[in-house]
Amino acid sequence: MLFNPRAIQHCRACGTAVEYRVPADDNRERAVCPACATVHYQNPINVVGTLPVWEDRVLLCKRAIEPRYGLWTLPAGFLELGETTEQGALRETDEEAGARIDLQGLYTVINVTRVGQVHLFYRARLLDPNFLPGAESLEARLFSEGEIPWDLLAFRTVRETLRCFFDDRRRERFELHCLDVG
Missing domain, CATH: 2.20.70.10 (Ubiquitin Ligase Nedd4; Chain: W;)
Incomplete structure (x- = not known):
């Protein structure tokens, strides 16, 4: 839309x-x-989420809702009134993946002007590898970089966040990334 x-x-x-x-x-x-x-x-709508990591793998969820049903995404969704971006990211990660995490800081801020949205992703450390997908996810699974289903990612913001993460991990230095995707 x-x-x-x-x-x-x-x-x-x-x-x-x-x-x-x-x-x-x-x-x-x-x-x-x-x-x-x-x-x-x-005003723009804020989408908040996380990039949960366990060892050398990232957690992705297969969408059980439209848009982009059946494609993979990071756990994320719309920020609710009365919550901080951190609280929203934690809530969305719990709702979509049933994952327990520790936030490690804001990681990507991505402007999606054509749809009037701003996506904010936080790096997160999974506290354990046990998770249970919620009603909005068909599946939640850990992927190494070589296993990421790049052609089956639901959103460009997810692709860009993952690209930044793997590039930063190779450099052994994580920084905040601000991007525009249209």
Whole structure:
């Protein structure tokens, strides 16, 4: 689903059809309600997840939901209101893989502007190799670099995060990566 800058049609406060115009003291066109003057802002959605590692292998989940049903991904999902990015990443890892982890820091920040999202992945150490996929995963499995199903990865952000990880591991130095994937 591509980002639609005119997706808002009606005011969330009163239900009146909105007008698109640049409000006073702003510099961008926004959905503005002509009845109650509410200005509606559209902001990127945050996706949070982890790159869980056990020894020399990474944990991937096979998706049991759309989009990209049946393809492999890192455990990740939408950040909920009222939680930090770290809390969301831990929750998503538990929900999708049933994995116990220790977060090791923010690893990739990836802008996906065409769909209005920002993906944040944390490096994580698996506390044990026992995990149980949740309702959104068909399977959860550990992969060495040579076993990664590169052609069956669900999202480009996952591919880029894995690429960064294996490159950094070879260099024996992990750093924060900020990327744009369109």
